[in-house]
Amino acid sequence: MGNAAKAGICHSFSADGRCISLLKVLMTNVCVFDCKYCINRESNDTPRAAFTPHELAELTINFYRRNYIEGLFLSSGVIKNPNYTAEQMIKALELLRNVYHFNGYIHVKAIPGADSELITRLGLLADRMSINIELPSQESLRLLAPSKSKESILRPMGLISTKIQENRTDLVKYRHASRFVPAGQSTQLIVGATPDTDHKILTLTEGLYKKYGLKRVFFSAYMPVAENSLLPAIDTKPPLIREHRLYQADWLLRFYGFEAKELLDEQNPNFNLQVDPKCNWALNNMDKFPVEINRASHEMLLRVPGIGVISAQRIMTARRNGSLDFTSLKKLGVVLKRAQYFITCQGKIMEGLKITSDSTIRTLMSDRYKLPSYQEQLRLFEEPFISREEVQECLTGQI
Amino acid sequence: MLDGTDLVYAYDGTFEGLMCCVFESYECKEIPCLIRPPSDQQTIFDTSKWIETDSQKADRVYNSIPVRISSEAQELVKLGFLTCEENKELLIFRFLRSGFKIGGKVMTMLTDEVVCSLQKAVRHLTSESHKFKGFIRFSVFGEALVAVIEPKNYVLPLLSAHFCDRYNGEKFMIYDKTHSVALIYQSNRAELIDIEGLTLPNVDSTEAKYRQLWKQFYNTIAIEGRTNPRCRMTLMPKRYWNQMTEFDNKSDLFQIQVQVAETKQAIANDIDKTTDKTTRYQIQGD
Ligand code: SF4
Numbered sequence: 001m002g003n004a005a006k007a008g009i010c011h012s013f014s015a016d017g018r019c020i021s022l023l024k025v026l027m028t029n030v031c032v033f034d035c036k037y038c039i040n041r042e043s044n045d046t047p048r049a050a051f052t053p054h055e056l057a058e059l060t061i062n063f064y065r066r067n068y069i070e071g072l073f074l075s076s077g078v079i080k081n082p083n084y085t086a087e088q089m090i091k092a093l094e095l096l097r098n099v100y101h102f103n104g105y106i107h108v109k110a111i112p113g114a115d116s117e118l119i120t121r122l123g124l125l126a127d128r129m130s131i132n133i134e135l136p137s138q139e140s141l142r143l144l145a146p147s148k149s150k151e152s153i154l155r156p157m158g159l160i161s162t163k164i165q166e167n168r169t170d171l172v173k174y175r176h177a178s179r180f181v182p183a184g185q186s187t188q189l190i191v192g193a194t195p196d197t198d199h200k201i202l203t204l205t206e207g208l209y210k211k212y213g214l215k216r217v218f219f220s221a222y223m224p225v226a227e228n229s230l231l232p233a234i235d236t237k238p239p240l241i242r243e244h245r246l247y248q249a250d251w252l253l254r255f256y257g258f259e260a261k262e263l264l265d266e267q268n269p270n271f272n273l274q275v276d277p278k279c280n281w282a283l284n285n286m287d288k289f290p291v292e293i294n295r296a297s298h299e300m301l302l303r304v305p306g307i308g309v310i311s312a313q314r315i316m317t318a319r320r321n322g323s324l325d326f327t328s329l330k331k332l333g334v335v336l337k338r339a340q341y342f343i344t345c346q347g348k349i350m351e352g353l354k355i356t357s358d359s360t361i362r363t364l365m366s367d368r369y370k371l372p373s374y375q376e377q378l379r380l381f382e383e384p385f386i387s388r389e390e391v392q393e394c395l396t397g398q399i
Numbered sequence: 400m401l402d403g404t405d406l407v408y409a410y411d412g413t414f415e416g417l418m419c420c421v422f423e424s425y426e427c428k429e430i431p432c433l434i435r436p437p438s439d440q441q442t443i444f445d446t447s448k449w450i451e452t453d454s455q456k457a458d459r460v461y462n463s464i465p466v467r468i469s470s471e472a473q474e475l476v477k478l479g480f481l482t483c484e485e486n487k488e489l490l491i492f493r494f495l496r497s498g499f500k501i502g503g504k505v506m507t508m509l510t511d512e513v514v515c516s517l518q519k520a521v522r523h524l525t526s527e528s529h530k531f532k533g534f535i536r537f538s539v540f541g542e543a544l545v546a547v548i549e550p551k552n553y554v555l556p557l558l559s560a561h562f563c564d565r566y567n568g569e570k571f572m573i574y575d576k577t578h579s580v581a582l583i584y585q586s587n588r589a590e591l592i593d594i595e596g597l598t599l600p601n602v603d604s605t606e607a608k609y610r611q612l613w614k615q616f617y618n619t620i621a622i623e624g625r626t627n628p629r630c631r632m633t634l635m636p637k638r639y640w641n642q643m644t645e646f647d648n649k650s651d652l653f654q655i656q657v658q659v660a661e662t663k664q665a666i667a668n669d670i671d672k673t674t675d676k677t678t679r680y681q682i683q684g685d
Contacts, residue, residue: 015621017630318509
């Protein structure tokens with residue numbers, strides 16, 4: 001039973017507004033590791049439980065039949081040792097695939113430290129695999145996750161990416177070769193648990209896309225779960241805007257043709273919380289604006305603040321039928337609120353818009369983006385910057 | 400050619416009927432200012448012209464769309480007819496008139512009032528049907544899976560392929576309460592069937608248990624420090640909540656009570672009984 005739809009499907013949205021698509025569970029919350037930021041760390045006194053592979057398969061299939069979920073996101077604490085844990089997970093997935101004939105989506109976390117052979121077997125059962133890097137630097141890992149190392153994370157990540165490559169050629173050679181994680185691999189980085197800068201995080205993200213061919217990098221604003229002198233105080237608010245800015249920048253890398261070094265550098269290592277990364281880039285590159293809507297290249301249209309992938313596409317299509325003015329743009333559904341400062345139509349700026357110099361724009365923009373209060377911070381998540389496709393994309397985005 | 404007059408076409412409300420309206424307009428060299436389905440009240444002053452449905456004429460119009468405009472245009476028209484747009488008939492009509500005149504280029508005229516409105520209506524339809532792929536909740540009654548939806552647009556034809564693939568080889572039914580029609584899939588065949596109303600039997604303890612477990616999962620997955628009801632509302636508007644298990648707090652047992660107008664249908668294993676109703680659409684099963 002089941003299919004794995006291409007465009008991810010959100011089955012519900014939780015009270016915090018995130019897409020629920022997969023049954024996200026831990027095989028067990030027992031863990032012999034002691035990562036300081038984790039609620040399941042060995043030293044934490046919390047009730048422990050574990051699924052048997054059979055219970056887990058039953059639950060998944062019954063949720064799936066009722067269309068509650070699109071599939072399973074299976075993770076686990078390390079019980080006994082990494083290999084034993086991986087074996088338990090393999091058992092559950094084998095039951096699902098071979099006994100229940102479940103063809104839905106499975107995302108599985110690779111257990112750091114498990115043997116390559118086990119990781120490979122997991123990969124043949126799953127659609128997507130991930131290994132969470134969590135902390136963006138070796139130094140932070142050493143301090144906060146002493147049982148993990150950069151090596152123990154990057155080695156399996158490399159293994160998965162090589163396997164995916166090999167599998168591609170195998171599939172060409174033998175049509176019936178089994179598929180190895182057909183939906184690719186992803187990872188997650190925690191934001192705000194350590195002093196690592198946005199620049200560091202974004203550069204790492206870019207590297208992961210390029211070097212390991214990752215499908216997605218997820219960011220998670222750190223929510224304090226433990227009192228520890230190495231971590232932010234327990235009453236620290238999660239850096240939600242920062243997380244949001246990183247996601248925006250991540251989209252700029254993946255869909256808008258930006259490079260990390262265009263957005264941040266050593267001198268400006270962190271995102272401006274008042275202005276989104278694209279707007280910020282535009283304000284720093286005013287010499288490239290305004291762009292003429294009727295002549296600008298697709299790449300340049302994508303760089304105009306307020307013009308998204310869909311709007312850019314519509315402009316490209318519509319202008320083949322003749323010159324566009326501001327009224328046509330509105331009909332196309334282009335939101336001009338921000339874009340108006342950066343574009344001309346038929347050589348003219350928008351009527352009634354008064355700009356005399358760059359500095360006027362600067363004032364205008366930063367006025368608009370006063371640092372929001374905490375309540376407003378939460379509301380920022382509604383910004384339509386997140387396109388529908390993106391929301392669907394978050395198939396596995398349930399941190 | 401008559402134009403800008405108060406000529407009104409009345410048709411039988413079917414897609415074929417609408418195609419015949421287009422045919423008529425070319426044949427009589429006239430442009431109606433309104434095309435309406437039969438459901439609107441008829442008055443004695445009604446001067447509208449009744450357009451008889453003739454499948455040959457309809458086919459001629461329909462088959463010429465991909466030839467003289469494009470197959471995307473044909474798709475747009477087909478989907479346009481399923482939308483809840485009030486003026487869909489006139490929009491489709493005008494779209495086809497300009498399409499037949501200027502050809503495939505009509506699809507790129509995104510700033511044209513008609514093209515723009517028709518595409519917008521279709522986007523509303525496709526996005527609603529996409530949402531339902533996720534938001535539909537099935538209950539298990541014996542061997543059958545049953546779901547109820549209340550969509551604005553006529554989404555069932557768009558959901559068919561997805562759910563037939565997902566539940567390949569099973570039995571299921573999705574009842575569209577708004578349009579009183581059900582998508583029924585069994586023995587690897589799917590059909591759309593008009594149904595006046597539907598009453599479901601009580602759920603058994605297994606069903607109740609999984610509903611309970613799902614609610615529990617739903618409630619635990621939200622991160623407390625990040626509650627954001629407005630965001631959730633934008634992504635999942637309240638009108639969908641009615642039929643979603645996670646928002647059902649009436650009772651943990653049975654709740655979906657669909658009021659029966661004429662026929663009382665018992666569902667579950669009895670899906671067969673409903674198959675003798677008029678079939679509106681025949682859809683590819685697998
Ligand atoms: S290994 Fe995973 S579950 Fe275990 S303490 Fe570290 S983060 Fe938590």
